[in-house]
Amino acid sequence: MGRQALRTFGPVRAWAPLRAELSGRLPADTLAALDDAVDFATARHGGQTRPAGEPYLEHLLETVTVLTDGVGVSDPDMLVAAVLHDVVEDTDTTLEEVRDRFGPRVATLVAWVTKPDARPEEDKAATRARYLARLTNAPDDALCLKLADRLSNVQRLDTHPRPAKRRSYYRETVATFLPLADRHLWYATWYANWRQTFAHLDDTART
Structure with missing residues (x-):
């Protein structure tokens, strides 16, 4: 039997259609918390884009989709943190602001x-x-x-505009994130399949 096709998530262009998909699976208070987080992240990230040019919000919403559709997460703090996970690193937002608005556990996850x-x-x-x-x-x-x-970042790694970055990101993911993924069966399976799918980026195999 051949290798299974790599499962990808998204692209998720906007919150409204994703919210509609999640409305039958998540409680109303979780959706309301995500509404607030999406509004906050949209305002803070502003016009930022990802390396391939897509709006930053797409990556944040893809991360939510990985958690809900892949891993099966419904924990509201984790989903809110998924929306906010880059807001301290990539904007002027502080952890204290995140803690004040979204609570201590969300802030800890973001940290x-x-x-x-x-x-x-x-x-x-x-x-x-x-x-x-x-x-x-x-x-x-x-x-x-x-x-x-990380899954959102690497699932379409060949779209990154810099070939050298594709290869270095592949090496880093294999060296660091595949061992970490072994702590979770779903991730372990997905990342093992990903490694094979993008094995053409493994420049160490040619040395």
């Missing part, structure tokens, strides 16, 4: 998936290495969120 500020002696690579190493100690809910975020 786990937010890259830290560089230390005085660190270069960019060292800061990123420290961030990735920290994820090995992430609690299960934060790790589940991060794996959904």
